[in-house]
Amino acid sequence: MSEESAKNLKALREKIDDIDHKILTLISERANCAQQVAKVKKTFNADAFFYRPEREAQVLRSVMDSNQGPLNDEEMARLFREIMSACLALEQPIKVAYLGPEGTFTQAAALKHFGQSAISIPMSAIDEVFREVEAGAVNYGVVPVENSTEGVINHTLDSFIGSPLQICGEVELRIHHHLLIADTTKKDKISRIYSHAQSFAQCRKWLDSHYPHAERIAVNSNAEAAKRIKSEWHSAAIAGDMAAELYSLEKISEKIEDRPDNSTRFLIIGNQAVPASGDDKTSIVVAMRNQPGALHALLEPFHTHNVDLTRVETRPSTSGTWNYVFFIDFIGHIDNEDVSKVLVEVGRRASELKVLGSYPKGVL
Numbered sequence: 511m512s513e514e515s516a517k518n519l520k521a522l523r524e525k526i527d528d529i530d531h532k533i534l535t536l537i538s539e540r541a542n543c544a545q546q547v548a549k550v551k552k553t554f555n556a557d558a559f560f561y562r563p564e565r566e567a568q569v570l571r572s573v574m575d576s577n578q579g580p581l582n583d584e585e586m587a588r589l590f591r592e593i594m595s596a597c598l599a600l601e602q603p604i605k606v607a608y609l610g611p612e613g614t615f616t617q618a619a620a621l622k623h624f625g626q627s628a629i630s631i632p633m634s635a636i637d638e639v640f641r642e643v644e645a646g647a648v649n650y651g652v653v654p655v656e657n658s659t660e661g662v663i664n665h666t667l668d669s670f671i672g673s674p675l676q677i678c679g680e681v682e683l684r685i686h687h688h689l690l691i692a693d694t695t696k697k698d699k700i701s702r703i704y705s706h707a708q709s710f711a712q713c714r715k716w717l718d719s720h721y722p723h724a725e726r727i728a729v730n731s732n733a734e735a736a737k738r739i740k741s742e743w744h745s746a747a748i749a750g751d752m753a754a755e756l757y758s759l760e761k762i763s764e765k766i767e768d769r770p771d772n773s774t775r776f777l778i779i780g781n782q783a784v785p786a787s788g789d790d791k792t793s794i795v796v797a798m799r800n801q802p803g804a805l806h807a808l809l810e811p812f813h814t815h816n817v818d819l820t821r822v823e824t825r826p827s828t829s830g831t832w833n834y835v836f837f838i839d840f841i842g843h844i845d846n847e848d849v850s851k852v853l854v855e856v857g858r859r860a861s862e863l864k865v866l867g868s869y870p871k872g873v874l
């Protein structure tokens with residue numbers, strides 16, 4: 511390096527040191543403010559909720575709106591996501607149950623949504639996540655609800671029917687699958703591949719053309735698949751980055767999902783009604799009597815009041831009253847005038863109506 515370059519580098523690093531010092535002071539100042547916010551919340555109400563999804567969404571949106579680059583909006587929002595996560599942990603360490611085991615996409619979604627300072631606790635089934643939140647053992651839960659390739663996760667929808675929990679948020683995750691091997695695996699002798707059934711379905715074409723003769727064994731999760739192959743020299747696993755890292759596996763083929771836009775939407779469940787953030791969604795479940803035109807009658811009020819539907823799912827009913835059960839997501843918050851008009855009209859036409867929650871649209 512020339513003397514001139516060395517001088518430039520030194521000057522730039524001094525500038526960075528100076529900026530870092532300012533950032534440090536500002537982050538500490540922000541953390542102090544969050545601690546004061548916690549005190550204010552406690553004086554209002556001893557059982558106050560410290561985590562405020564609507565406020566977090568507003569903070570992240572505002573960061574993205576005012577970002578001038580060179581870092582892109584998402585990158586910048588991710589940095590602020592972590593700052594807020596640390597500030598919230600100062601107010602109250604947040605415990606989040608997720609569909610485990612460790613290393614699943616649901617854990618990745620939980621950390622994407624709450625940041626690394628949240629304490630994430632793996633559960634072995636979706637209903638266990640619901641139960642842990644209902645019992646108050648954790649503050650929130652994260653469960654998958656739909657995949658862009660494979661469709662809805664029925665188990666999650668069914669769990670809402672008998673649950674008092676509310677949806678407090680949503681988070682979408684790009685799902686990238688990789689073919690993973692352990693350090694003892696013989697790369698050219700792979701005769702068995704482990705993964706979750708959904709992941710097999712999402713990589714079907716790739717597997718058919720690259721490993722048509724390998725036995726496909728479906729296990730409970732991708733993370734379990736990753737764990738299994740540690741002791742089998744002829745086996746590989748399909749799983750994501752978190753599992754690869756957790757079990758120190760090598761990616762021999764990356765991003766093997768058939769559709770490049772493969773993504774999964776996850777819901778945050780809790781005991782809290784979330785105020786409007788300015789850009790929200792609402793989820794409801796509606797039971798209709800078995801009669802001609804039931805679906806039309808149900809959807810008409812959305813059309814009349816110009817409320818945008820984002821998803822309609824039908825599930826078979828398990829009881830007499832719930833003849834047809836529809837899970838409906840739409841744009842807007844229950845506090846919006848149009849939305850409340852729709853809900854009144856839908857309520858009149860349905861045999862049962864349950865609002866699962868209004869929550870901020872996923873930001874990241």
Ligand SMILES: O=C(O)C(=O)C[C@]1(C(=O)O)C=C[C@@H](O)C=C1
Pocket residue numbers: 544547548560561562563565566569593594595597598601
């Ligand atoms: O504004 C609040 O209510 C806060 O507690 C502060 C803060 C933040 O760091 O900005 C932290 C946690 C909440 O989930 C939302 C925002």
